[in-house]
Amino acid sequence: MPGLSLRLLIALLPALSATTASAVETPTKVRYEEVVRSVLYMPMYVALNQGYFKEAGLDVNLKTSQGTDKGMAALLSGSADIVLIGPEASVYVANSESPVKPKVFAGLTATDGFLLLSREPIKEFDWNMLKGKSIMSFRPGSNPDVFLENALRKHNLNPKADVKMISNIGAAARAGAWMSGQADYAIFLEPEASNLEKSGQGQVVASIGREIGQVDFTSFTATDAYLKKNPKVAQAWTNAILKAQTYVQNAPPATLAEHISAYFPGISEAELVTTINRYRQYDLWKKTPVVEEAAMEKLQDMLIASGLLEKDKRVKYELIVDATFANEAK
Structure with missing residues (x-):
């Protein structure tokens, strides 16, 4: 019966529309x-x-x-x-x-969002203080390492000769290594930097990104x-x-x-x-x-x-x- 078929189709339209909308919105x-x-x-x-x-x-x-x-x-x-x-x-x-x-x-x-931490409190930080010191950096060739090296060069420090870069510690192990006494300075992102500072494990002394500028x-x-x-x-x-x-x-x-x-x-x-x-x-x-x-x-x-x-x-x-x-x- 055509009338019944039409009524059935009309009744099914809301469900069909909902199904179609659901498929589109997946x-x-x-x-x-x-x-x-x-x-x-x-x-x-x-x-x-x-x-x-x-x-x-x-x-x-x-x-x-x-x-x-x-x-x-x-x-x-x-x-x-x-x-x-x-x-x-x-x-x-x-x-x-x-x-x-x-x-x-x-x-x-x-x-760069990495912050430079000093193990000892410093009233007035000067980049020349890094000469002869060890710095916990990041994986060689990574942006954190590259940006840090260029910040050092900006202050006339040779990353290969004037400081000792420690770059063989995995990302997840860096905070633990720092707390165990490795390195004189280190770079950390937030919130690790603030947490280490709060626990008396260091002091933020510089922003690497501020030294490099917009890159x-x-x-x-x-x-x-x-x-x-x-x-x-x-x-x-x-x-x-x-x-x-x-x-x-x-x-x-x-x-x-x-x-x-x-x-x-x-x-x-x-x-x-x-x-x-x-x-x-x-x-x-x-x-x-x-x-x-x-x-x-x-x-x-x-x-x-x-x-x-x-x-x-x-x-x-x-x-x-x-x-x-x-x-x-x-």
């Missing part, structure tokens, strides 16, 4: 790895906590790599879709024989193949990051601490406020996800100065950065 899963856990990456945690990625149609699975080298390995092996790592890794891979090439597509931090330190990176296949995902990701970056600029530290506290178990919101205030004074968070060509040129200058990149191996900006998504971000 978020895209993204396997994401961050280099380490730090307040330096606060805009990312705000975006997660405030649902910016969910609003953009993304379901983000978060993992911590414990090092740019491990993050890049995850990207190249296909076990991660997007990673937050130092852009120096993209320069290295661009010059390698790897058929898989990574591309930076959005920036998060404007410069992108950590950025969101994917393979060129992934970006070509998933441009909508990359654009949605970058839009969410811009929204978080804009929010972070003026939000009260107490509110930001509340947003990110779930990512730092065991650390009070009051302690997080302290670290947020410290980082804010150094202007470490980017205001937009755009990674400028001048910043990548300066980074490669630093890699050359550290003996990690040959002058004739400098990589063109467009081979390591896809600026499309950051420029289109709304």
Whole structure:
């Protein structure tokens, strides 16, 4: 009976519409790895906590790599879709024989977030105090190491001769090594730096990022193949990051601490406020996800100065950065 069939179809329409809407609204899963856990990456945690990625149609699975080298390995092996790592890794891979090439597509931090700690209290720090001393740095070739070496050179110190760089301690073991008495000075991110200071294990005496200036330190990176296949995902990701970056600029530290506290178990919101205030004074968070060509040129200058990149191996900006998504971000 045609009338019955029509009535049945009309009755089923709401259910069919709901099913269709559900299929359309199913978020895209993204396997994401961050280099380490730090307040330096606060805009990312705000975006997660405030649902910016969910609003953009993304379901983000978060993992911590414990090092740019491990993050890049995850990207190249296909076990991660997007990673937050130092852009120096993209320069290295661009010059390698790897058929898989990574591309930076959005920036998060404007410069180095590591803070220099002295084991002994110092009233007025002078970089010449480092001469003849040991410094716990990071993995050789990593951005933390490169930025530290260039800060030393700025103050006429030779990283190879004037100081002893201790760079063979894993990321997760560095705080323990420092507390056990290794090195005279060390670089740490927040909240580790403030926690060590609070426990009487050192004093923050300088910001590496303030010494170097604005050079992108950590950025969101994917393979060129992934970006070509998933441009909508990359654009949605970058839009969410811009929204978080804009929010972070003026939000009260107490509110930001509340947003990110779930990512730092065991650390009070009051302690997080302290670290947020410290980082804010150094202007470490980017205001937009755009990674400028001048910043990548300066980074490669630093890699050359550290003996990690040959002058004739400098990589063109467009081979390591896809600026499309950051420029289109709304």
